[in-house]
Amino acid sequence: MEAFTIYQGKTVPFMNNNLDTDQIIPKTYLKRIEKTGFGQFLFDDWRYLEKRKPNPDFVLNDPQYSEATILLSGDNFGSGSSREHAVWAIKDYGFRVVIASSFGDIFYMNALKNGLLLITLPQETLQQLAALSPDDKVTIDLPHQKVISRKEEFSFSIDQSWKEKLIKGLDEIGTTLQNIDKIEAYEQTIPSYWK
Numbered sequence: 001m002e003a004f005t006i007y008q009g010k011t012v013p014f015m016n017n018n019l020d021t022d023q024i025i026p027k028t029y030l031k032r033i034e035k036t037g038f039g040q041f042l043f044d045d046w047r048y049l050e051k052r053k054p055n056p057d058f059v060l061n062d063p064q065y066s067e068a069t070i071l072l073s074g075d076n077f078g079s080g081s082s083r084e085h086a087v088w089a090i091k092d093y094g095f096r097v098v099i100a101s102s103f104g105d106i107f108y109m110n111a112l113k114n115g116l117l118l119i120t121l122p123q124e125t126l127q128q129l130a131a132l133s134p135d136d137k138v139t140i141d142l143p144h145q146k147v148i149s150r151k152e153e154f155s156f157s158i159d160q161s162w163k164e165k166l167i168k169g170l171d172e173i174g175t176t177l178q179n180i181d182k183i184e185a186y187e188q189t190i191p192s193y194w195k
Contacts, residue, residue, distance in 0.1 A: 001115040001170065001171040002115055002169055003166070003167060003169030004096070004115065004117055004142055004166040004169070005143060006139065006140070006141050006142065006143070007096055007097065007117075007139070007140045007142075008137050008138070008139045008140070009068070009070045009096060009097070009137060009140075010065070010069065010070065010134060010135070010137055010138070011068055011070040011071075011072050011099075011129060011130075011132060011134075011136070012059055012065040012068035012070070012071055012072065012134075013059065013072045013073075013129075013130035014043075014059050014060070014071060014072065014073050015073060015074045015126070015130055016073065016074050017074035017075040017076055018074075018075065018076045018079060019073060019074070019077050019078065020079045020080030020081070020104070021078060021079070021080040021081050021082075021083045021085075021086040021104070022080055022083075023043065023045065023046075023080075024042065024043065024078065024086040024089060024090065025042060025044065025083070025085050025089040026041070026044050026045060027083075028044075029041040029044065029085075030083065030085050035088045035092075035114075036088070036092055037092065038085055038088045038089035038092045038093075039089055039090075039091075039092030039093035039094065040093075041089060042060075042092075042093045043058070043060060046058045046060075047060055047061060062134075064134040064135075068095075068134070069094055069095055069096050069097070070095065070096065070097045070098075070099065070138055070140070071090065071095045071097070071098045071099070072098075072099050072100070072126055072130050073099070073126075074100060074101060074123070074126070075100065075101045075102050075123070076100075076102050076103070076104065077098060077100040077102070077103050078104040078107025078108065078111070079104035079107070080104065082106040082107075082110070084110045084114070086107060086110070087107070087110045087111045087114045087116055088114065090111075090116060091114060091116050096116070096117065096140075097116075097117045097118075097119060097140055098111070098116065098117075098118050099118075099119045099120075099121055099126065099129065099147065100118070100119075100121075100126070101120065101121065101122060101123045101126060102120060112165075112166070113171060114171070115166065115169070115171070117140065117142065117166060119147060119156045119158075120156060120157070121147065121154055121156060128152070129147070129149060132149060136149065136150055137150075142158075142166060143167060145157065145158060
């Protein structure tokens with residue numbers, strides 16, 4: 001998993017509330033077994049018209065947001081089913097951070113386990129960030145738990161164990177492998193007939 005410390009990127013506001021995982025990636029596209037290739041289907045029902053023609057009225061199709069890597073949204077982002085594909089689609093599209101006023105619990109855990117940083121901020125703060133120019137960059141300082149725009153900085157909370165894992169770039173397997181010496185030592189104690 002890629003480590004996350006200090007990151008700077010442009011934002012795109014998609015300020016809808018209650019964006020569930022089926023809206024993030026419709027079930028039609030869940031047939032792949034890899035974690036890649038899902039970005040093209042992100043918010044598919046909004047992004048495309050008939051015959052997959054890009055919808056010119058959808059914010060992700062607006063050329064001024066083509067370089068955005070920080071998604072701003074509303075309340076209850078990622079509610080609904082537990083599909084991990086929603087996180088894979090967001091990451092595969094190119095987003096490193098999602099900032100919303102609240103998240104679905106299962107989606108939140110899936111995101112952290114896949115290295116996608118989710119930040120919870122109040123609606124009024126989100127509106128300030130959404131009002132920034134598409135060319136403005138925002139800095140995410142995970143060690144100091146700050147979101148920094150050209151005008152202001154905002155503090156956010158995160159579970160300290162997950163903060164440490166993200167900073168070190170450790171998923172659950174990486175965390176386990178930190179104890180590889182102990183694991184290998186234990187394996188040497190297993191009788192040969194069990195191997």
